[in-house]
Amino acid sequence: MLENATRFYKTMQRRKTIREFSDRPVARAVIEQYSLAAGTAPSGANHQPWHFAVIESPSIKQQIRLAAEAEELDFYTRRAPPDWKEALAPLGTDAEKPFLETAPYLIVIFGQKHSEFDDGLRLKNYYVPESVNIATGFLIAALHHSGLATLTHTPSPMGFLNEICGRSKDEKPYILLVVGYPAEHCQVPNILKNRFTILHLFYRQCFNYGQSPIVPKNDTYSKAEIYSP
Secondary structure (H helix, E strand, O other), X not given: OHHHHHHHHHHXXXXXXXXXXXXXXXXXXXXXXXXXXXXXXXXXXXXXXXXXXXXXXXXXXXXXXXXXXXXXXXXXXXXXXXHHHHHHHHHOOOOOOOHHHHOOEEEEEEEEOEEEOOOOOEEEOOOHHHHHHHHHHHHHHHHHHOOOEEEEEOOOOOOHHHHHHOOOOOEEEEEEEEEEOEOOOOOOOOOOXXXXXXXXXXXXXXXXXXXXXXXXXXXXXXXXXXXXX
């Protein structure tokens, strides 16, 4: 078990967010299977309050890029506070987002306030942000495991994605996930993950509410659709 845990950690440790993608094709079946894997994530009341809009159409990707770059330009030139710009500086980001057209797939991940079924049943969903974020983590880990790279892009606001993808205003786009292979000369910032002194605490003894723990140690079903050319 420890061997498997260590192997998984080492695999995930190699994951890097990239912004330079190749246009090398990825089989649709691969994306479909990993969307199914994401759909196995736990969710509030098991309502699975997410929708994955998988986009491979060049024309739709172009629409998304134009809309995203308009929001990003406004962000970088007018809305971004100085401290936010300072935090982004080491990453070298700007309003230009060519990867939105270059990468073979974009996956828009929507959260759903309600789930609707073919028989007309409509249910309120619970813990939507938490559920969507867990499923997204499953998806990113699965894609990395297959050798694909990802970028979690979050232009703000993202309401244009509802219109482009034909989704209800009752749904909220959380993440625009860019998926594909790295470009041949792709570079990433040299940033270490373990920036913080304490990553986790092991609580080895029960303690009463309000007291400090004693000696903490630092030791299915997937709702998705494909947007084709």
